[in-house]
Amino acid sequence: MTPEALLSALNWRYATKQFDAARTIPDEHWDALEESLVLTPSSFGLQPWKFLVVEDPAVREELKPASWGQGQVTDASHLVILAARTDNSDEDINTWIARLAETQNKSPEEIDMYAKVLTGFNGSLSPEQRHAWNSRQVYIALGQLMTSAAVLGIDTCPLEGIDTKAYDSILGLEGSGFATAVACALGYRAETDKYATTPKARFDRGQIIEHVVAE
């Protein structure tokens, strides 16, 4: 992709308020977006997450009041809930290490060293810190998902202003070891969405990017 094409896609993207409820993301595009979630990088490769694609319209109706009544929840082609693991147990880590060993054919010594570093780091955190760490990883996935959608010409709306506890209850996440972090609606903007043509508001680049140069 050229830099111009990337910038064009990122400028085209906006937090879509009204989706065209009649349009569905084609299977091949949706498959690529699910794969973008799977391929999201995470700290130590842990993937401390679960992504729920809510296809049941009744469940989406239930989620709407837990989302300040935002229409994106029911009208967008797809709705994904990005959930973070609430803690990382030694078993979680061992499961991951086993997967890594199997995939990458590493030597037992390499695997053992990696496991020790990971277990040591994980153990140095409190359960709350581990949940917060996992939640931050989930936001990498949110970023990768929205950027991937934009370059495919698919609209998104990140949904952070949701009642995550109500989501957990509706989605049966309570006691599952995962908790809702954030959601994202995906599909196609309605022609009537006035926000599509609202100028993008950002601080000037010079206010947020600083170049550290030799004095």
Add this chain to the structure above:
Amino acid sequence: MTPEALLSALNWRYATKQFDAARTIPDEHWDALEESLVLTPSSFGLQPWKFLVVEDPAVREELKPASWGQGQVTDASHLVILAARTDNSDEDINTWIARLAETQNKSPEEIDMYAKVLTGFNGSLSPEQRHAWNSRQVYIALGQLMTSAAVLGIDTCPLEGIDTKAYDSILGLEGSGFATAVACALGYRAETDKYATTPKARFDRGQIIEHVVAE
């Protein structure tokens, strides 16, 4: 971009361990990556972040021991530190609201309502929660940056295993209202980096993506 091209880019991406120190990202590409940071969506549009592009080789040398000696810090074409605002004051919010009003030509009533919702939400959080909230936003930027780089054919390595306090000290962030959250090295993989051809290790899609369908 086609779904195939996107997947090809995301599969090509890996956490680059060895960068080719002789190769520099061309200006036009780097400019697009900076703009991808500027254009990153954030909760309420707040942009509670600062991005430091460390061009001074001496500073990069200083950061290296605070990064477990990882060579990416000095060898990659570019190094970005992604910092989160440590708190959101009423003044920060007012600055943002003023910018929004100026850019989007909204009515005073609309602006006032938005400001109230934002101030109310922000005030409902503790300072620690605000810092954590801001840090999660920074991870959206990390995701958007890495995905944008991948589609441009530029390599990245996210650097989370860094001594963020030492980074703050070296970069003069202490007392600035911003704190290092994570860093990212960008450039081009060295031909000798064996990790480039190591199989990508991920859980099966079925283990991390769940479809919520009508029963």
